[in-house]
Amino acid sequence: MVAAAKPIHDHEHDHEHDHARERRMAWAKTAILIGLGLYFAYNIISGNLSNYINLRFGWLSYVAAALFFLLGGFSAYTLLRSRGEHAHDHEHGDHLHSAPSWGMIAVVAAPLVLGTLVPSRPLGAEAVGGIALNAAASQVSTGSVTMFTINPENRNVLDWLRVFNQTDDYGTLNNQPVDIIGFVYREPDFGADQFMTARFTISCCVADANAIGLPVVWADTASLPQGEWVHVRGTMQEGEFRGEPTALVHANSVEIIEAPQNPYLYP
Amino acid sequence: MTAETPSVFRRFALLALILLLAAAAILAVLTSSRDPAALLNIFTTRFLGIFLEAAPFLLLGALASGLIDAFIRPDDIARLTPRNPALATVAGAFMGFIFPVCECGVVPVVRRLYTKGLPISVGVTFLLAAPVINPVVLVSTYVAYGFGPVLIGRFVITIIVAVIIGLIFAIAARPRDVLRPATLEMLPQLLVAGGSPEATEADIIPVYEHAPRKPLGAGLRDALGTATNDFFDMGRYLIIGSMLAAAMQTFVPQEALTALGSGPVTSVLVMQVLAFLLSVCSTVDAFLSLAFVNTFTPGSIMAFLTFGPMVDIKSMLMFAGVFKPRVVAYLIILPFLLTLLIGIWINLNVSL
CATH class of the missing domain: 2.40.50.140 (Nucleic acid-binding proteins)
Incomplete structure (x- = not known):
C-alpha cells in the first residue's frame, strides 16, 4: 500500500524524476535477485555450500536458486516490456509494503557483497x-x-x-x-x-x-x-x-x- | 493507515541497529587479540550460513503471500469460519495452514476480514497464531531443529497463547472498543451495534471483496511482483538480524553470552526483547535462534520462537493501523506476559 502511495506532484518534471528513480531501483533489485541466484548456483557447483549448511538440506539451495532466477527474470522482463511507458508498480491488493529505498536495497545486497569479496572458508x-x-x-x-x-x-x-x-x-x-x-x-x-x-x-x-x-x-x-x-x-x-x-x-x-x-x- | 510514521520509526530502528552492530564489531576487533581478517572471515561464514539456509524459506513465504494476495479473497476465509464463537476462535488458530502468511502479511488480511464480519476474537487469534501455524514455518522449524521438543513446543505454545488471548477478546470486547474508527466505519452497522454476524451476512456492503477473481495470468504476474517486494521488505530484517546474531557469536566472548543467557528469567527477557527489536520474519527466525542455542536457556529460545512472530516492531506498527491504542497495548502485553511465563516455566521444570 505504501509503495503505491506516491505523493501526487504538480510538476510533470518531478514525476519524470520519480519515475526514473523508481526504474533505477527496480533494475537494482533485478540485478540483486539474479546475482543471488548466481551466488546460490555457484555455491552448489563449487561445493562451497558445505562450508555453510548441512548438506542434508542442500536441495533447499536448488529451490532458492530457481526462485531467485524466476523472480529476477520476471522482474527484468517486466522492466524491458514497460520501457518508455509509465508502468507504475501498481497496487497489489492490500499488501503493506514500505516504500523501497536505496538503503533497503543495499542491505539486501550485503550477502552478495560479502559472499563475493570474502573468500569462502569453513569454520576453523x-x-x-x-x-x-x-x-x-x-x-x-x-x-x-x-x-x-x-x-x-x-x-x-x-x-x-x-x-x-x-x-x-x-x-x-x-x-x-x-x-x-x-x-x-x-x-x-x-x-x-x-x-x-x-x-x-x-x-x-x-x-x-x-x-x-x-x-x-x-x-x-x-x-x-x-x-x-x-x-x-x-x-x-x-x-x-x-x-x-x-x-x-x-x-x-x-x-x-x-x-x-x-x-x-x-x- | 499512516504511511509515514511506520517507515520513519522503522528507518530509525534499523539505523540504530546497524550503528550498534558496527560499534560492537569495531570494539570487539580492537580489543580482541585475534586476527581481524580471521574474525571477519568467521563472521561472514556464520552470517552467510544463516542466510543460505533461510533464503529459500523467505522466498517460499514471499511467494505464498504473493499468491494469497492475488488469488484469495477475504470471502473465502470468512466462509470457512465456524459459527460458534468459541469454536471459531480455536479454528482461527489453524487458519494459517490454509492461508500461510507471516506477521507482515497477516495484519492487512485480518483488517479486511473484519470488514467482512469476522468476529473480533477470531481475528485476534488468527493474527497471533498464523505467523507460526503455517506450512512454511513448520518446515523451516523442522529443518532447524528436527522433529522434537522445539518444533512441538513452538506450535503448541503458539496455539495456546493465541486461543487464550482470542477468548479474552471474545468475552470482553466489542468492535467499537477494539477497532480504530477508520476500520470501524467499514463494518456493517448491525455488527457494530452488537448484532450477530449471521444477521448481517447478507447486508454487508461490498467494498472490494466481491471484485471478480483475477484471471490466472494477471494473478500470477501480480503474485510475482508482490513476492519480489516482500522478499526485499523482509529480507533486510533477516539480513540485519543474522548479522547481529553472527556478530554476537563471533565477537562476544562465549562466557559473556552464557552469563547473559543462563538466568532462567533474564534469558527469557533478553530473547523476547531481541525478538521484538529484530523483527525477523517468522518463516526464518528459527535459523537465527540457532545462534543462541548453545548459550541461552531452552525457555528463552522458546519465547523467541513464539513471542517474536506475534509481536515485534514491524507488527506493532501495523496493529496500530487497525486497532485502538489500548488494544494494541493488550496485543503486545498479553503475548509478552504469557510467553514470558511459559518460558520461565520451561526453564524451571523441563530439561530439553
Whole structure:
C-alpha cells in the first residue's frame, strides 16, 4: 500500500524524476535477485555450500536458486516490456509494503557483497570459542548404543566422544586403534606434547556449530600449526587431560592433510 | 493507515541497529587479540550460513503471500469460519495452514476480514497464531531443529497463547472498543451495534471483496511482483538480524553470552526483547535462534520462537493501523506476559 502511495506532484518534471528513480531501483533489485541466484548456483557447483549448511538440506539451495532466477527474470522482463511507458508498480491488493529505498536495497545486497569479496572458508581453529570433550555438551544425542558397533578405526571424532559418553571405565578403551582427521587445536594450558584433533559439528547450518575434539599425545606437537588439518593414527589410552580423567589418543603418526571437502560432522 | 510514521520509526530502528552492530564489531576487533581478517572471515561464514539456509524459506513465504494476495479473497476465509464463537476462535488458530502468511502479511488480511464480519476474537487469534501455524514455518522449524521438543513446543505454545488471548477478546470486547474508527466505519452497522454476524451476512456492503477473481495470468504476474517486494521488505530484517546474531557469536566472548543467557528469567527477557527489536520474519527466525542455542536457556529460545512472530516492531506498527491504542497495548502485553511465563516455566521444570 505504501509503495503505491506516491505523493501526487504538480510538476510533470518531478514525476519524470520519480519515475526514473523508481526504474533505477527496480533494475537494482533485478540485478540483486539474479546475482543471488548466481551466488546460490555457484555455491552448489563449487561445493562451497558445505562450508555453510548441512548438506542434508542442500536441495533447499536448488529451490532458492530457481526462485531467485524466476523472480529476477520476471522482474527484468517486466522492466524491458514497460520501457518508455509509465508502468507504475501498481497496487497489489492490500499488501503493506514500505516504500523501497536505496538503503533497503543495499542491505539486501550485503550477502552478495560479502559472499563475493570474502573468500569462502569453513569454520576453523580461530572460531573455537569453547571446545567440548564431551558429546553431550554439543547438543548431540547420545542415546544410540550402536556407537560400539562401529569398528574403532572407523569412528570419527564425534563417534569417539559418543563412546566416551557411554563409558564408565575409560580403561576398557585401552589399545583400541584410532584413525581420525580433524584440525589442530591448542590452548596454552595443554601439555607440551598434547593437542586436540577438533571438528565442528553442525545440525542445520554453521550458526549452530559446536567445536568438539579428542585429546592427542604426540611428541612433536610443537611443530603442528594451529588450525592445520591432520590425519591422526594411534591407539586410545586411559589418562588425564586438563586434570580430568579421560582417554587420549597416543599417536603413532600425525600427517598434515588438505581440508576435507566436507569440513563438518553432522550429528 | 499512516504511511509515514511506520517507515520513519522503522528507518530509525534499523539505523540504530546497524550503528550498534558496527560499534560492537569495531570494539570487539580492537580489543580482541585475534586476527581481524580471521574474525571477519568467521563472521561472514556464520552470517552467510544463516542466510543460505533461510533464503529459500523467505522466498517460499514471499511467494505464498504473493499468491494469497492475488488469488484469495477475504470471502473465502470468512466462509470457512465456524459459527460458534468459541469454536471459531480455536479454528482461527489453524487458519494459517490454509492461508500461510507471516506477521507482515497477516495484519492487512485480518483488517479486511473484519470488514467482512469476522468476529473480533477470531481475528485476534488468527493474527497471533498464523505467523507460526503455517506450512512454511513448520518446515523451516523442522529443518532447524528436527522433529522434537522445539518444533512441538513452538506450535503448541503458539496455539495456546493465541486461543487464550482470542477468548479474552471474545468475552470482553466489542468492535467499537477494539477497532480504530477508520476500520470501524467499514463494518456493517448491525455488527457494530452488537448484532450477530449471521444477521448481517447478507447486508454487508461490498467494498472490494466481491471484485471478480483475477484471471490466472494477471494473478500470477501480480503474485510475482508482490513476492519480489516482500522478499526485499523482509529480507533486510533477516539480513540485519543474522548479522547481529553472527556478530554476537563471533565477537562476544562465549562466557559473556552464557552469563547473559543462563538466568532462567533474564534469558527469557533478553530473547523476547531481541525478538521484538529484530523483527525477523517468522518463516526464518528459527535459523537465527540457532545462534543462541548453545548459550541461552531452552525457555528463552522458546519465547523467541513464539513471542517474536506475534509481536515485534514491524507488527506493532501495523496493529496500530487497525486497532485502538489500548488494544494494541493488550496485543503486545498479553503475548509478552504469557510467553514470558511459559518460558520461565520451561526453564524451571523441563530439561530439553
